[in-house]
Amino acid sequence: MASIFTDDDNSLFNFVVKDGKGVKGLVDLGLTKVPARYIQPPHHRINKQHVAGSLENMTIDLSELDGPNHDQVSKAIAHAAETLGFFQVVNHGVPLELLESLKVAAHRFFAQPPEKKALYLKGVSPSPMVKYGTSFVPEKENALEWKDYISMTYTNDADALQFWPNECKEEALEYMKTSTEMVRKILKTLILNLGVKADDSRVDELAGLRMVNMNFYPTCPNPELTVGVGRHSDMGTLTVLLQDGIGGLYVKKDENATTPENEEWIEIPPIHGALVINIGDTLQILSNGRYKSAEHRVRTTSTESRVSVPIFNQPLPVVKVGPFPELVAHDGVARYREVVFQDYMNNFFAKSHDGKNLIDFDIVMCEFR
Template sequence: MEVTSSKYDRKTELKAFDDSKAGVKGLVDAGLAKIPRIFIHEQNKIINNHHPIGNSPSCDDSSFSTPVISLKGIVSGEEDASQRRQVIDQVRHACEKWGFFQVVDHGVPVHVLEEMIDGIRRFHEQDQVVKEEIYSRDYAKKVYYNTNFDLYQAPAANWRDTLSCVMAPRAPDLGELPSVCRDVVIDYSEKVKALGVALFELLSQALGLNPNHLKELGCAEGLVLFGHYYPTCPEPELTMGTSQHTDSSFLTVLLQDQIGGLQVLHENQWVDVTPIHGALVINLGDMSQATNLK
């Protein structure tokens, strides 16, 4: 029986879902044919655009594509002065015009990226009794798993589960990290921290500052890893895996699989970020844009 609007109790449904500790994956495993109402986004916006913002259209123009920058030699410090100036100019342009860019030759081996994706998948596809041991909304914890950090505040929930790990400046105890992906989470995090330092040096120079300026401000000290998982949805036209948002951090490094689905807003149009094997997507966060870095 369909629940009428007058009898719909959203808070009760949210709490029941949260208390199950099964996440979205649990709904799929239960053979759900229709998604709970808490996941339904405004239908007219979903139909008009996969990632709506006002009336902004999606863009299929191939001339609109996120910049791709090679960091060959940059992370290892083996580049020459001319090459570094070129990369700095590319980073400056990408930040000014897009706020996003992809990097290749970034020093994180492709096999580590692939193992990271596999490790996150292994975690989320474990038996529920294993995962629920770390299910939590206590954000003071360094390692936890849940569905939608803003589950009780957002107008509609997104169709995803997330493993969250605070890896720096103080890493969690080894025993806190899930054994099914512990080794690769540590390896990937160490390599991404090195990449972050290189990127903050480039960003500092792109601003006309000393290469160490952002590092000295402490921008490269923190690292939080979010391992999102998007199980198959029985009614994908009604919900979203990730709704429109901005990231509040100084810098976000995104690892997406080859399926794609990520879009960025550019000149009031949503542009697909085409997956490149071995590439990482860099998102200039709100803090970088809003802070007077000088």
Template structure:
């Protein structure tokens, strides 16, 4: 990616602003109470979990968006997948395109993604958590045929597959814990949503945002809402994620928190929560980050 092709250029009203409003007040939730070794009949631990449930419920209803720390995902697994992703994206384009996704193979490498008919300034690598992932072959409810989604893995770096699979297992555990907390916040049993995700289509996306020669014209990812249940987002220290504030419609920058995950509540669970999904975008000047679960790790170069 070099000169800015017209396909990348956002309409004036959607271009990044020269002044950045940094987000304040976005909930930062400590998940320690659900990751500590439980003590039988501990009143203090029960109260801590009750407080956590209240925090989660409030964050979902008022923001649709929050950050979590002490989440239980090992830092070394996150570091390994980011390192391997950097190696993959540093390869020549022809190497990456050997595992390019298309209409029949829906996971793999892709560098021409569009959001709202404008091309995103990024390249991605997608893989599904469950392999194979079985999905209906059509939207016809009478059609019982299924299609398999099979991952494509590059020859290099050779460690990418292993670190991706290990990371996926850890982040999926986190997503299930969060769904349990959301259920409790609604006054439902903790496992209330589990059956809906028995046959789910969770996937992980590694995003690479190359330097943009005209970052005021393009976006890494245009404005959008997430269609899954949860998005578990890992930012690097550069950042770039922006959230549309519900009160006034302003785009505000989410400051990266070391080793935290940003959780975006997707459209799938908007109905039980009865809230509006949060709209997000990624500027083209900042990040690396890898459907119960859509998890995204973003890297900037």
């Protein structure tokens, strides 16, 4: 069925992107092989020879932060942030039945007819804070990602209830609200570990812009040729991620590995009731490089459609992001320049996924060796 699309008239791009049919629309046609526009260059594909097992030993019981093991748990969180940049939390305060409802809601949204989802395409969506799309920046990508998504930026409850899609708004809003205290707790712990004061106003400023995404990865006839999400790091402070039971999230083990042949990737295994936490670029900058915003990516599968639901916790757009002054004084050098977060966001969304955006952002990064 892929032969109905021709390269010369951009019919596939129009079908998937402009008409809002998405990758699911392709799959629903009875696709038996991946169209050329989705075939990744070999160095971007997920080579299982470079997968170094899975992350089994970084699951943290967050409830113990409030008990006699506080210091031990705080150190475990900081260690994860300093090394891999990823960990999982259980007993986090988000109801487990809500997590299950979120997965159902995500499938419910993406199961709709294309014209229903297309109501939220950029330019026609009832709110600029709600966007349905596919891939990441398809206009800038040589090879598209095998993913559809709905993105919902929070401003207030009333706007969320009015403009977010009916099929998922209640679950998404509750997820965001019930995770807020968990995010505050983790962020405070990480800031205090740096020897920096972590008052509520500072924490809220650094995680005051919240965005809930629902990602849908349809079954893929040639998963070895594609990616669900290309290699990247997140731009914000902390990301909270709900996985379903299928798996497919990989994290780069050593950020200093510079060639595909030298890279090792670790799979973050789905754990029932757990949420994945990862460090974003903002927290790496604030910590003057102590914490790591790890590169990560997502594979596709031929057996079952996958969903994931991240919450991106980011600074308010007007906030100036730079290394904490206390750390600069201690280290004797600021490894990153200060930048207004809106400018950093603009840069992030201006190009396709290709590693750690902050490394290429010369306004932010100071030269250091």
